[in-house]
Amino acid sequence: MGRGIEFNTKNKVDADALLENIAVQAQATQRNDMISADELLSMEFEPLEFVVDGVIATGLTLLVAAPKIGKSWMALDLAYQVARGGKAFGVIPVQPRPVLYFALEDGQRRLNARMRKLGCCKTAGLYFITKTSDIDADIDDFMQVHAKNHPLVIVDTLQKYRETKPASRNDSAYERDYSIVGGLQRRVLEAEGSLLILHHDRKAGSGDFVESVSGTNGIAGSADTIITISRPRVAADAVLSVTSRDAMEGEYAVRFDDGRWVLEGDDLEQAAQAVVQARVHARNGDRMNDVLDCVTKHPHGVKPYEVSESLGDISPNDAAKCLSRLSKQGLITKLKRGVYAPIA
Incomplete structure (x- = not known):
């Protein structure tokens, strides 16, 4: 006799469990669209419109x-x-x-x-x-x-x-x-x-x-x-x-x-930045807002005396205090000593 496959009780239990598992998955496939994480991650979708x-x-x-x-x-x-x-x-x-x-x-x-x-x-x-x-x-x-x-x-x-x-x-x-x-x-x-x-x-x-x-x-x-x-x-x-x-x-x-x-x-x-700017203005006083607006117009940096000359009604010393305060609040950046610029 040729050598056949030897089945024992364990083989039969495993086979029955496999068949039952297949039957359960077949029913689930008809009921839902379950997918494995690996399959999902391998899928490519068109960009959202x-x-x-x-x-x-x-x-x-x-x-x-x-x-x-x-x-x-x-x-x-x-x-x-x-x-x-x-x-x-x-x-x-x-x-x-x-x-x-x-x-x-x-x-x-x-x-x-x-x-x-x-x-x-x-x-x-x-x-x-x-x-x-x-x-x-x-x-x-x-x-x-x-x-x-x-x-x-x-x-x-x-x-x-x-x-x-x-x-x-x-x-x-x-x-x-x-x-x-x-x-x-x-x-x-x-x-x-x-x-x-x-x-x-x-x-x-x-x-x-x-x-x-x-x-x-x-x-x-x-x-x-x-x-x-x-x-x-x-x-x-x-x-x-x-x-x-x-x-x-x-x-x-x-x-x-x-x-x-x-x-x-x-x-x-830019529209999002305008919302932030408006809220900053609402919190600050008019003088601070004037200084902030002045700095915004100088992307490469501005000094206190230049702010004073631009606004006309604030001393270089007061302009320096406003610039320092705005920098500490994170509303402008300090490029180097005495030079301030808008946040990029």
């Missing part, structure tokens, strides 16, 4: 501000710039893509007037809906027609959309909010598009701008990106705060200029 670089990533974005602050103006200009491949916030180039704007709080007359004030020209790929009996169907149709071009849908406002969704007696407020916003998020991601939803903030102030989102945490928790606008009602200057699952967090100085929101500076980095 942005509607507006550094600010609005693909997915669902909440734009949050108090009523009558100007968020509809911001959304309208964004819609126009994105549709035509212009510049968001006056300086950030964007790739053109189809845009559908649900202006559910406005009529065609107001939209017409605002577009004219913004200097909009006729633009292919930009569409508006002010009245609808089925907003979900409208979104699905638009996403399907323009699926290859990563469309953007803007809903103004979330409250108007929520009014189309009858409340369930069994759902808590959190469950309803999460279901509504989460449902919108899934609808858009499946179509590889993006959704910008305008929403009001809480009346009570909050130190955390995410906490300023009105409603339950189900709304903020479902969003991929949250953008808030903080602006005193009579002021033109504001801060745009951004937090995201995919984009960098940041705060950027913006200005409301005759209907159009524009960044302070030539890019996001």
Whole structure:
């Protein structure tokens, strides 16, 4: 007889365990998409796509501000710039893509007037809906027609959309909010598009701008990106705060200029520096701010007597004291003895 494989009780137990393990994994594969860490780390993905670089990533974005602050103006200009491949916030180039704007709080007359004030020209790929009996169907149709071009849908406002969704007696407020916003998020991601939803903030102030989102945490928790606008009602200057699952967090100085929101500076980095500078000014007195502004204009360094000559109403001795104090606060840098420069 030829030499065969000898099976013992242990072999049989091992084989049975292996078969059971295979069966369990087969069932799990049908139930979920479990993947090992090694497999995940070996995968390569396309770079994340942005509607507006550094600010609005693909997915669902909440734009949050108090009523009558100007968020509809911001959304309208964004819609126009994105549709035509212009510049968001006056300086950030964007790739053109189809845009559908649900202006559910406005009529065609107001939209017409605002577009004219913004200097909009006729633009292919930009569409508006002010009245609808089925907003979900409208979104699905638009996403399907323009699926290859990563469309953007803007809903103004979330409250108007929520009014189309009858409340369930069994759902808590959190469950309803999460279901509504989460449902919108899934609808858009499946179509590889993006959704910008305008929403009001809480009346009570909050130190955390995410906490300023009105409603339950189900709304903020479902969003991929949250953008808030903080602006005193009579002021033109504001801060745009951004937090995201995919984009960098940041705060950027913006200005409301005759209907159009524009960044302070030539890019996001300069706009972020402008926020820091404004807060420094708020903490310092007028004299310290004057000296700080003077140093900012001299990137290669400035001496106390030069500050005195530039400002005209401060002695070299007082200028030296201000420069020393600003340096100790970390607001300027000391290049060498008696020479100060802005922080690079």
